[in-house]
Amino acid sequence: MGRRPVQRLLYFSRLASVYLLVGLMAAFSRPTPLSVTVGFGVMIVGEALRFWAAGHLLKTEELVTSGPYRFTRNPLYLGRLLIFAGLCVMARLPYGAHWIVLAAGCAVFFGSYLRRKERVEPARLREKHGEAFERYYRAVPALFPMLHPYPEGASAGWSSDRMLRNREHWMVIGVLLISLTMLWRAYALEGDALREDAAAPAPPAATSAPAR
Numbered sequence: 001m002g003r004r005p006v007q008r009l010l011y012f013s014r015l016a017s018v019y020l021l022v023g024l025m026a027a028f029s030r031p032t033p034l035s036v037t038v039g040f041g042v043m044i045v046g047e048a049l050r051f052w053a054a055g056h057l058l059k060t061e062e063l064v065t066s067g068p069y070r071f072t073r074n075p076l077y078l079g080r081l082l083i084f085a086g087l088c089v090m091a092r093l094p095y096g097a098h099w100i101v102l103a104a105g106c107a108v109f110f111g112s113y114l115r116r117k118e119r120v121e122p123a124r125l126r127e128k129h130g131e132a133f134e135r136y137y138r139a140v141p142a143l144f145p146m147l148h149p150y151p152e153g154a155s156a157g158w159s160s161d162r163m164l165r166n167r168e169h170w171m172v173i174g175v176l177l178i179s180l181t182m183l184w185r186a187y188a189l190e191g192d193a194l195r196e197d198a199a200a201p202a203p204p205a206a207t208s209a210p211a212r
Contacts, residue, residue, distance in 0.1 A: 004129025027107035029091040031186040039090030054168035055158035063129045071145035090182045
């Protein structure tokens with residue numbers, strides 16, 4: 001099996017595992033309107049960052065140093081991490097299991113995924129772009145953004161063509177669908193709890209002792 005089929009297999013395996021995880025979290029979630037509101041706030045920040053970055057990225061063809069790439073080398077990954085964190089806050093699994101899922105996801109992300117990317121991608125970009133990438137690599141952090149922009153950053157504007165080419169509109173749709181599903185589930189659970197309270201028999205009235 002060649003390298004490309006293996007890469008495609010790994011890609012679809014990761015994609016399937018993500019869909020499976022989201023499905024399981026949705027099935028066992030116990031969201032509340034508050035948890036959905038807070039989680040959606042985190043997710044929308046992550047998706048806004050990804051949407052901004054996708055409009056600047058032109059994969060493998062140029063060294064992108066405009067937009068959010070002036071502050072972090074991996075804004076798409078940072079956005080993905082924020083979306084995952086928002087989903088865990090939204091889901092509110094029984095026994096606090098959503099915090100365990102979040103901790104495990106962060107461990108995999110930082111311990112394996114990001115480390116592998118930082119081992120492979122800089123070497124490829126260094127070979128392609130030489131000293132320009134080396135300066136960028138030394139100045140800009142891998143994930144968490146710095147407060148001041150990269151001084152040699154390009155001034156290219158955001159491009160809807162690049163955003164569509166990077167298929168970020170599908171991520172927007174996915175975030176909205178997950179959020180609406182969680183919101184519907186939160187109000188459905190709240191309604192079920194109210195109906196159960198209304199159907200519960202009233203406690204017997206206390207009887208006063210007869211006067212002597």
